[in-house]
Amino acid sequence: MIAIHVKKRLGAFDLDAGFEAPPGVIALFGKSGSGKTSLINAVAGLLRPEAGRIEVDGAVLFDGAARIDIPVHRRRVGYVFQDARLFPHMSVAKNLAYGGRHDRDRVIDLLGLDTLLDRRPAALSGGERQRVAIGRALMSDPRLLLMDEPLSALDAERKAEILPWLERLRDEAGLPILYVSHAASEVARLATTVVVMEAGGVRRVGAVGEVLSDPAAVGMIGAQEAGAVVRARIAGLDRIDGLTELALSGGRIVLPGRLGRLGTHLRLRISAQDVILAREKPQGLSALNILPAEVTAVDEGPEGAAVGLLCGADRLLARVTRRSARALRLEPGQRVWAIVKASAVAPDDVGGAV
Amino acid sequence: MTDWLGPEEWQAVRLSLKVSASAVAASLPLGLICALALAKGRFPGRQLLNGLVHLPLILPPVVTGYLLLIAFSRQGPLGSLLEPFGISFAFSWTGAALAAAIMAFPLMVRPMRLAFEAVDPGLEAAAATLGASRLRVFATVTLPLALPGVVAGAILAFAKAMGEFGATITFVSNIPGETRTIPTAIYAFLQMPGGEGAALRLVAVSVALAMGALLASEWLSRRIARRVAA
Numbered sequence: 001m002i003a004i005h006v007k008k009r010l011g012a013f014d015l016d017a018g019f020e021a022p023p024g025v026i027a028l029f030g031k032s033g034s035g036k037t038s039l040i041n042a043v044a045g046l047l048r049p050e051a052g053r054i055e056v057d058g059a060v061l062f063d064g065a066a067r068i069d070i071p072v073h074r075r076r077v078g079y080v081f082q083d084a085r086l087f088p089h090m091s092v093a094k095n096l097a098y099g100g101r102h103d104r105d106r107v108i109d110l111l112g113l114d115t116l117l118d119r120r121p122a123a124l125s126g127g128e129r130q131r132v133a134i135g136r137a138l139m140s141d142p143r144l145l146l147m148d149e150p151l152s153a154l155d156a157e158r159k160a161e162i163l164p165w166l167e168r169l170r171d172e173a174g175l176p177i178l179y180v181s182h183a184a185s186e187v188a189r190l191a192t193t194v195v196v197m198e199a200g201g202v203r204r205v206g207a208v209g210e211v212l213s214d215p216a217a218v219g220m221i222g223a224q225e226a227g228a229v230v231r232a233r234i235a236g237l238d239r240i241d242g243l244t245e246l247a248l249s250g251g252r253i254v255l256p257g258r259l260g261r262l263g264t265h266l267r268l269r270i271s272a273q274d275v276i277l278a279r280e281k282p283q284g285l286s287a288l289n290i291l292p293a294e295v296t297a298v299d300e301g302p303e304g305a306a307v308g309l310l311c312g313a314d315r316l317l318a319r320v321t322r323r324s325a326r327a328l329r330l331e332p333g334q335r336v337w338a339i340v341k342a343s344a345v346a347p348d349d350v351g352g353a354v
Numbered sequence: 355m356t357d358w359l360g361p362e363e364w365q366a367v368r369l370s371l372k373v374s375a376s377a378v379a380a381s382l383p384l385g386l387i388c389a390l391a392l393a394k395g396r397f398p399g400r401q402l403l404n405g406l407v408h409l410p411l412i413l414p415p416v417v418t419g420y421l422l423l424i425a426f427s428r429q430g431p432l433g434s435l436l437e438p439f440g441i442s443f444a445f446s447w448t449g450a451a452l453a454a455a456i457m458a459f460p461l462m463v464r465p466m467r468l469a470f471e472a473v474d475p476g477l478e479a480a481a482a483t484l485g486a487s488r489l490r491v492f493a494t495v496t497l498p499l500a501l502p503g504v505v506a507g508a509i510l511a512f513a514k515a516m517g518e519f520g521a522t523i524t525f526v527s528n529i530p531g532e533t534r535t536i537p538t539a540i541y542a543f544l545q546m547p548g549g550e551g552a553a554l555r556l557v558a559v560s561v562a563l564a565m566g567a568l569l570a571s572e573w574l575s576r577r578i579a580r581r582v583a584a
Binding site (some may be wrong): 044045046071072073074077079081083085089100137140143 | 474476477480481482483484485486487488493495497498547581
């Protein structure tokens, strides 16, 4: 269990954030300036809170009331910074060994670092640097891994290179991870728990599928970024047309490209703006993905209405204009058809499942 | 080759090298501490320390020399304190080294301080999260990354110590074989009828040593910078 509560005044900004979450990948999600980095700096011990308590798996790292403040170097908290922060005067091998040699061979293998060991950080690409930084943190045998937007400095290609490594880390290392991000696609792929932050406080905590598909959370997440996460199984591959058929709990959808082997499970993020709603089953439509669903909630905001849907056992999220919501008379309990634009699912949004 | 310089001139050159090397070696630890405190420390009296370090640069050297003479003479406050331990600076080569060290101190601290300030605090924070104590962070991250500046400071201080004149002659006088360094020797030869030849030879040695020190410092800094960056 990870329990964090931190109070700190930083100039005009007030950080007063707390949450509890089971181990796994906990995504701290929110717009820039919402206090995510300050919060994990407090967990690392790089920022001293005025009050609060930080506990990781039974170990108390900070307790304002009990005057406990474990110094940074004794917290055993691995930190992967946005800018990697490799030591420029040491080789990759020496960087990796700086904090210890815990599980050395497995970490090098897990992150594919064996060909980089003799190089200097200056000779590495951005993606390679981040991989080394992750390996260095892991080899120090941390009880918790902090990652502060480890992918934000990278282009789409490098992101696609690192994301699978992070998924392996989540699935194989069994280490709790606090992951700061403002990209919903990363959160949807990696997180088990989502903590939504806004203006220095925690606005929402919950399982990833629950929070990201909650119409009421759309305002905090941002209309562009909102979208549900569903689990899917690869049920068919069409080699001629280059399509993959996925079985969801509420029906089947077809996506372009070959997304994996037959029978494998994966996570899929379906962006709210790519879901269209209809009262009657549409005919003669180029979109192949039409799913029956039930409206569970409608949340009207200044930018439109967010509609929560239950499709089989999966929750989906759609965004429509307020006028459409009225025209379709959308209200909880209403049966509708959800049309998912097949081309809309970006490769970034498909990840290996837990 | 050896008869190019007379025995007295050789004596001055050897003494100057000894005095300057001792001055730099003895003041290096204190210089590092001052540079680090000024670069990273946030404590009351920081400006005062800054002023003290730079004072010898601004004071007339004769004033520094005279203050040393008052403090370290046999009856002086510091001299009488050190005498029971058999330590004496007055009119000996160690006094010349002390004067040189104090006069060279600002030049030693400045490049070191700039180098420490240039080390990314983010790297030091990263080292701490990896379990390194403050001492280990300093020894493995801060110092190696600041090494070009540390070397530059030490060499600059050595060159300054080689040329120190005013404070030395005021504090420990101009005793052949004990406190007659190259600059005071040049001064003494110029006062002597027919001493111009010896003075000119020492001037040539002086110029060569200063140029050599500067070139060595440049070369070393560049070498270290390459090792640190690449």
